Amino acid sequence: MQGGKTRDIAYNYIYTGSRFNQDLSFTHQYFNLYRNRLSKLRTRIPTEAYKKILFERITEVKVGQEVLVIGIIIRSHKERISNIEKYIVKVGIIDPRPSLGNFSSNKDLLYIEDENGRLKIQTDTLYGCWEHLITGVVIGIKGFIREDASLEAMEMILPIVNLPPQITQYKDELICFVSGLEVGNPNFSHTLLHVFADFLLGGLEDSEGSVSGRIVRLVILGDSIYKPVNARTVDRKAVGESELKGFKEMSSSLKQLDTIMAELAGIFPVDVIPGEMDPTNASLPQQPLSPYLFPKAAIYSALRSVPNPYEFEIDGVRTLCTSGQNINSMSQYLPETMNELEIMELTLNYRHIAPTAPDALQCIPIQNTDPFIIDQLPNIYVVGNMRGYKTAISNEGVRMIAVPRFSTTKSFVIMNRFSLESTAITLHEFI
């Protein structure tokens, strides 16, 4: 039963992401999450040099003072449409404001808030750099209180963090990352999925020698199942429509995925992270997909159904993964010119995986902690369902990898688990 065929790999896997396993409880409000985020990150902002001007409470500052305040940033977007507007019954109004893809503009207002109150931040002295600030990040700001009680910001101070652990060994072993398989997507050929599986199973002869033979782990970063349009809402108002049609389609796609994963999990460990489209809760942290959905693959212990975000350590090398909702959400509220990799680095700098949760990103109203805070930088930070493959090393030495959506790019990523060098492989249907 224990997957006798599984490739014999001797490595030291530790699951370090248990903080992302959370109860699905929706009985509380969101303010606790912000309070926990603030109190935890506040202690990590280095204030020794500013003892004299540090204010424990934002409300105690006085006009004319030089201050250092610590708080959560609120960015109020001029272009953002209030959720209330959706619910207001409109009389005589024809065109509701069209929703923009991106809400950021240079007219946005910034505030900094702590448990007691908030201050308006004057952005004109920050030149361009305030545009990278976003609701939900915790920072310290050194500045000056103007006549109108706003804060003229001079310097931003970020929380400190533990650097990634040192990597001491080397082996020629690869980890494969794939995202957005979208099994069942009608615009996408099934054969490609089989080509992908064949590649991993070594069925395709590789001119540069056996890449597949060196793969020791597959991580699936979300959106594995395609969600048909008629399965996106449960609205049975329409008279006469077959009620479960969309969901039946989904369950047949699931069967296909199950078959493929059973094949793969027989060869090496497979981690399945849920994504936005997958059938589990939609709020971050998303809880593992039910094993009942994969009756065949679930037999193998090598199949791990894990939460999103997901963090693990192998031989002392730490990897942090998300299915991409955190980055996609942030990109709506940051300048359009920023690419996905830059936004990924921002989350590392802010020491927080998902600052826009819960303001703009669905999130469980967790009572006593904020699991998205980064205490220890990982060696590798992988985000799925991005537009294209990109990689870089952050200022603090984190290897960042943006994994493209398989269904639109036909690409996936392989990475050496020690050198952290990675490459994208694009499949062609008829090779």
Next chain:
Amino acid sequence: MQTDIDYYLGESLITKGTNAAILRIYGVTEDGHSVMAHVHGFEPYFWVEDLSKNNPKFLCGKIIERLNSNPNCREMITKVEFHKKKNIMNFTNDPPQNYYKIFTNVPKSVATVRSSIDKAQAIYDITGSSTTFESNVPFALRFMIDTGIVGMGWIEIPPEKIQIRDPGYKKSTLQIEVDVYYKDIIVHKPEGEWSKIPPLRVLSFDIEVNNDGISFPTPDRNEVIQIGNICKIPGDDQALSKAIFTLGQCGDIADADVKCYVNESQMLRAWREYVINLDPDIITGYNILNFDYNYLFKRAEKLNVKDFPYFGRIRNSLTRIKDTTFQSKAQGLRETKEVAMEGRIQLDMFQHIQREHKLSHYSLNSVSLTFLKEQKEDVHWTTLKDLQEGNDDTRRRIAVYCLKDCYLPLRLLEKLMCLYNYSEMARVTGVPFSFLLTRGQQIKVASQLMRKAQSCDMLIPTLSKADIGDKYEGAFVLEPKRNFYNIPIATLDFASLYPSIMMAHNLCYCTLIKPENKKNFNPEDYTLTPTGEAFIKAHVFKGLLPQILEELIQARKRAREELKNTTDPFMKKVLDGRQLALKISANSVYGFTGAQVGQLPCLQISSSVTSYGRLMIEETKNEVENHYSIQNGYPNDSVVVYGDTDSVMINFGIDDLTQVMNLGREAAAHVTKKFINPIKLEFEKVYFPYLLLNKKRYAGLLWTNPNKYDKIDMKGIESVRRDNCELVRETINTCLHKLLIERNLDETIVYVKNVVSALLQNKIDLSLLVITKALGKKQKEEGKANKNTYTAKQAHVELANKMQQRDAANAPNVGDRVAYVMIKGTKGQKAYELAEDPIYALKNDLPIDFDYYLEKQLKAPLMRLFEDVLPNAQSLFNGEHTRKRYQPKVTTGAMSKFIQITNTCIGCKTSLKTGYLCQGCIKNAPAIYMEKVITSTNAERNFQELWAECQRCQGSICQEVLCTNKDCPIFYRREKVKKEMDYVKGELDKLALIW
């Protein structure tokens, strides 16, 4: 610029020794200094006609003697003059007559002497009454008319004529105080350079009061805990002052002065001091007149803070609150309070909005939502008690909330351009600013008429207020040809119909010929109106009202011209305010002549105006229908489908929008030729399609340009009753949208059927079904004592009582809005027993009474809408789609004990003995599982969107959301989504067990 005028009795610098009326003009200088002038020498007077036939017995001196010896008006007359004037009533060829101008010692005496003179023998030894003229003009207005000062107008006093008072002699708290003789004042017309508005200080305040947790606060028991203030010059970015007075310590607020007091009396005193030092010209807030002032003053009385009620600009002058009633035809009788504070204008935004805008709710929440697109956090008053008894931080929360309540009225004031619009109205009509707020429409026209009459040496009689009773025929409405017109309907409007009729036919008091005098005139020289009245034509004598109207219309033309050429944003606001004021003024002249309890009603004028209107609509109809016919070579016979007051709707029988627009324009020009200048018919818009339901009840898609429609225009439909639930409004609006814009009748029918079937299957969001009603004064339990008195039981009152028993602290109180849903009852339960608190209904799974919503809420408005669209509108409410009904679990009533809840299949709801899925559904288990997951994720999304919005709306993400704003569309959804999540989670857990 003057902002207010009043007067007092004192020793005048002109007539030393005696008590005389001295006017006080309050104002602001160009650079924003507050200033007051004591104006000396202007004497009160009125007119009376001379019936003496030149009898020397009635020479001026004699009259003084006679009147002063009258026991009722002893020593009141100071002077009598003799002038040649004309009575404004009726046109005659007679030369001007003699009139006495009678001066009195003080303004009050005018009324006293008038009532004596009404009995004519006071002057003449004859019986019968003698008419007085202009004897009911407020003294301040009299002064303004005679000197040419208009409200919010500029006044200059030459430096050599001015006496500036030394601080020791100042009576007021203003910065500059001067004395001046009234003839030395130079008045500037509010035009050009003198259109500007100086920096006026507007203070907005709001109080928060404590409570005992059980009943609504009263000044007898509950203290004032906070007073928030924001003072600002409209148009400025920054506030001049932002201060909060708190009882008990309170955390700092960065941009506001937080002033904490241990003792309430101290706080009240300090606040008074603050207001006086700030010296605002205008005080605003939300419902301050009826609530805040009253509470503060009563509270000060209770605490015996004797030096509190002194807020005026005159030192040591007590500020009083008076009960007044405000009556108008449009709003009926309204009881309100008036706060008289010398030199400060009370502009309560609540009253302003009630007066000027028709809304279904007037709470600050819904008003800000309507005008500012902003929700306001609504903390229930019982929560305030806990916050007040908490610590510095919780009290700080009240403070932030209180300041927001000060800020919103100010924002409304600026957004609605109140200052500019009122100022311009004061300038156009010539009345003081405060008259616009405390008096009705009539004084505005009267002021203009008196100014005009004075320039023509005419006098306006003061009529004793007698109801003239006779009703005359009002505006005219053509019988509508009800239908759904899926063809362009052109609309022609008469531009300012009533003013132009009055101008065209020279209708005025002074052009009206008495029937008995008609024979004295050449029929060529007068017009006979359709009601048979004769008015002299303009070439003989031009009436005052037509002159006023002409000036107003000319001035509006100029203002609009200037508006086009101005780039200065402040000037733009001023000019826009002016053109609006001019338009309103022109339209209210007609109303003045027709007001039944008016100052100078003249039904001959008003009934002539409406009958002309009627005639013109009929003539237009005939002309259009005759001219635009197949006979005259047009593709189709045109039909006037509807006409109302000043517009006609024409069906030319042509499909093409551009063609209809051209024909409309042509028809307007064609018909205009038939009428006397300046009456003008204008083509304005096309409705396509057009749903004509009844008189004054229609909807249509409005086009002014053939390429793109403007909007959906509705009349009589949008005013869905206040006690309708949101579902009705949403359904009606969606129907109109589908009918008019998508023009898809089939889809509209499917939509309505879907709504009906969703309602019957319990799939409508609960928040759409909530009905709110204000809880009126508690009826004392007299019913028991006197069983004969029948008091109708109202559902929301019964519910309030029920809630009182459940949880007294959270039950609604008098004045609160009660929100409820109607639930299904058992047989024999009365309708009024079935209202239930939505939250309670949600938590306890109480079944909604769908039939109530279908029959009592949805049906009537939908039937009205579809009557003429569908041959069988009833079919919307019965048929296949109504068969499937939600069967609620019985959890209430006597029967619930006998019913065993049977186990049902999660997939198809058929009952099962054991397990969670039936045989048919088990093979679909994964699909059913996923359906439930999606249901759950949708609920999750709503949860996040709603709660995140509430955090944003309250302006803090680190503080708990306390708001219980029942008018907010989010409130019930927020609760419901929790319930939904619980339910789906239960089902998911069960499904997981099957595997």
